[in-house]
Amino acid sequence: MTNEVGQNHGNVVQAHEIGSVHLTSPEPAPTALNGLRSASESFTGRVRELAELDRDGLSVVCGLAGVGKTELALRYAEGFPGGKLFVDLQDYDDERRVSPAQALEQFLTALGVREIPGGEAARAALFRTVTAEREPMLVVIDNARSAQHVRPLLPxxxxxxxxxxxxxxxxxxxxxxxxxxxxxEEATALVGDAELAELCGRLPLALRIMAALRRTDPDHDWAAELRELQLDLLDDGDERSVRAAFELSYRALTEEQRRCFRFVVLIPGTTITAEAASIVTGRAEARARRLVRDLRAAHLLEPGDRFHDLVREFAGERLREQDDQETRNQAMFGLFAHFAARAEQMDAALDTPKQAEALHWFDRHRPMLLLLAFGALLMRRFHEGGRTAAALHRYLATWGHQDDLDMADTVTADAKRNLDVLPYVRLFRAETPGT
Structure with missing residues (x-):
């Protein structure tokens, strides 16, 4: 055999005699498909939810910050028999967000792909091709904020x-x-104390922080300190903080949504109505309804348009920090004036064909109206407080709400005494015909 080499562009081996040549492909890159961390050892309950995840295809687990979405996915993954891919998109943190292209690079690397294309679309196509040839796998995509961010990552x-x-x-x-x-029961099992479980709002993140604090000093009165400090206490000084978790959700809102979130905390009672949200935000009722729905979609309001106790505390903090006292007072005065007039309007409607509509309105707003009447007195808005309480009298008396009736009549009387101006008394209509 004669070796003649002109221009060399690679490796050259020269030998006197060659018998046979064996060509082999490089060893495949190792895969990393079982590197998920385990769920917390304190994981408890969620039997129904784990069973609900045991289905083919795509599942979306959504909920309030700190409610345990990641822990649920990790616990489910522990029992999954095949390979697993995991990425935390950190989509609520502008500084740490992982783009779809970056997430796909992580996935392809874990799958043993040596040559990864540069663009997102090319990576997504290769990811689908590679996974199509594999045995069943579990893909966990954590902390996603939008469907657009998720779609390229779906096998x-x-x-x-x-x-x-x-x-x-x-x-x-x-x-x-x-x-x-x-x-x-699950919350008590996690924190070891029924009172603390309720003070933590049965929120897993808060419960785990409190459980850790209890281990440091089992004899301390943690319930008393939690009632005093609330969110300040629910922070372990390391990675876990209820306030910080809520803050990320708050930052993800638009400015208009943030303002709505802050101001609806002024609405007394448990349920936020579109009518009340419209008054405190200064938006048309249809727009206010949409903003409340946005907050519910972001899980900053619970089903039924209610605040979780800890989220309410956080919203109050943001309101006090970002909006001055005069602005807050004006929002409250607007509530007092609007609902005093509306309560009188609905009271008058009880004598008309619109009685059913008026009853529905009173049923929906009754707890808020009583609290507004009390609040008006506390803020020395005796006129609006008295009008609201007096307008409730006939509805409460006729439809059997005796305890509320006693409170409303007390507010009416207190308002009259504080006003001490006789011409106003007739506006309260304490002696309503037909009661």
Whole structure:
């Protein structure tokens, strides 16, 4: 054999005699498909939710910050028999957010792909191709904020779990699981004390922080300190903080949504109505209804348009920090004036064909109206407080709300005494015909 080499562009081996040549492919890159961390050892309950995740295709787990979405996905993954891919998109943190292209690079690297293309679309196509040839896998996409961010990461046929603080209705074919608070029994088991469980609002993140604090000093009166400090106490000084978790959700809102979130905390009672939200935000009622729905979609309001106790505390903090006292007072005065007039209007409607509409309105707003009447007296708005309480009299007396009736009549009397101006008394209509 004669070796003649002109221009060399690679390796050259020269030998006197060559018998046979064996060509081998390089060893495949190692895969990393079982590197998920385990769920917390304190994980408890969620039997129904774990069973609900045991289905083919795409599942979206959504809920309030700190409610345990990631822990639920990790606990489910522990029992999954095949390979697993995991990425935390950190989509609520502008400084740490992982783009779809970056997430795909992580996935392809874990799958053993040596040459990864540069663009997101090319990476997504390669990811679908590679996963199509594999045995069943579980893909966990954590902390997603939008369906647009998730779509490039979805394999064609493998089981996938997405966690988000938002509902992701854009993922049409997904099974949606809204993760709620722990039951009273589960929360007590986690923190070891029934009173602390309720003070933590049965929120897993708060419960785990409190459980850790209890271990440091079992004899301390943690319930008393939690009642005093609330969110200040629910921070372990390391990575876990209830306030910080809520803050990320708050930052993800638009400016208009943030303002709504702050001001609806002024509405007394448990339920935020679109009518009340319209008054405190200065928006038309249709727009206020949409803003409240946005807050519910972001899980900053619970079903029924209610605040979780800890979220209410956080909203109050943001309001006091970002809006001055005069602005807050004007919002409250607007509530007092509007609902005094509306209560009188609905009281008059009880004598008309619109009685059913008036009764529905009173039923929906009754707890808020009583608290507004009390609040008006506390803020020395005796006129509005007295008008509101007096307008409730006939409805409460006729439909059997005796305890509320006693409170309303007390407010009416207190308002009259404080005003001490006789011409106003006739406006209160304490002696309503037909009662």
């Amino acid at each position: 064609n046929r493998h089981r996938t779990i997405v966690t988000s603080r938002h509902r992701l209705p854009g993922l049409d074919d997904a099974h949606h699981l809204e993760l709620g608070l722990l039951t009273a």
